[in-house]
Amino acid sequence: DADVTQTPRNRITKTGKRIMLECSQTKGHDRMYWYRQDPGLGLRLIYYSFDVKDINKGEISDGYSVSRQAQAKFSLSLESAIPNQTALYFCATSDPIGETQYFGPGTRLLVL
Amino acid sequence: TQLLEQSPQFLSIQEGENLTVYCNSSSVFSSLQWYRQEPGEGPVLLVTVVTGGEVKKLKRLTFQFGDARKDSSLHITAAQPGDTGLYLCAGDTDKLIFGTGTRLQVFP
Numbered sequence: 699d700a701d702v703t704q705t706p707r708n709r710i711t712k713t714g715k716r717i718m719l720e721c722s723q724t725k726g727h728d729r730m731y732w733y734r735q736d737p738g739l740g741l742r743l744i745y746y747s748f749d750v751k752d753i754n755k756g757e758i759s760d761g762y763s764v765s766r767q768a769q770a771k772f773s774l775s776l777e778s779a780i781p782n783q784t785a786l787y788f789c790a791t792s793d794p795i796g797e798t799q800y801f802g803p804g805t806r807l808l809v810l
Numbered sequence: 811t812q813l814l815e816q817s818p819q820f821l822s823i824q825e826g827e828n829l830t831v832y833c834n835s836s837s838v839f840s841s842l843q844w845y846r847q848e849p850g851e852g853p854v855l856l857v858t859v860v861t862g863g864e865v866k867k868l869k870r871l872t873f874q875f876g877d878a879r880k881d882s883s884l885h886i887t888a889a890q891p892g893d894t895g896l897y898l899c900a901g902d903t904d905k906l907i908f909g910t911g912t913r914l915q916v917f918p
Binding site: 738739790 | 841843852854858902
């Protein structure tokens with residue numbers, strides 16, 4: 699089984715709708731991250747959490763919110779989706795030792 | 811905002827050719843990582859370089875960290891179709907800053 703899972707894998711929604719992307723991990727890591735990937739821009743950090751009570755904004759947090767429900771779960775919400783939020787979204791975890799990031803398979807989001 | 815620029819953005823080559831991908835920044839990083847991402851999957855770590863001037867080899871892949879810890883390169887010898895993918899560098903400050911990516915396609 700995959701260590702980092704994301705649901706849904708694909709989502710089409712309309713402008714103005716609220717949607718939630720979910721991430722679960724079985725690696726036992728405290729640190730979790732949400733990234734967005736756009737062609738030619740690499741991965742950009744949206745939010746990150748170093749433990750259940752810790753939430754931090756990343757480079758591009760406007761229009762997004764997160765919830766860390768448990769050590770293993772970190773969800774990303776778009777309160778009112780807009781077309782320029784169309785992108786590939788990745789969840790990741792890391793262990794403080796070595797700082798390797800382990801990525802989920804991604805969620806492809808299309809906002810019409 | 812710290813930027814990591816990768817070049818080239820796209821690379822299309824024949825099997826057996828050599829190639830080099832560059833990752834450049836004006837910022838100093840405590841370490842630098844290289845990831846490879848295949849379609850439909852998340853990035854997977856290939857290597858981490860920590861010391862300025864460090865060279866690491868992973869089979870046909872050679873990674874170098876610049877002396878000033880601001881840049882890095884990835885050299886692939888005798889590329890194979892299995893090397894096809896998106897290569898991302900990532901510099902470590904207190905968070906990882908990802909590069910813009912190099913999309914490599916190797917044709918048989």
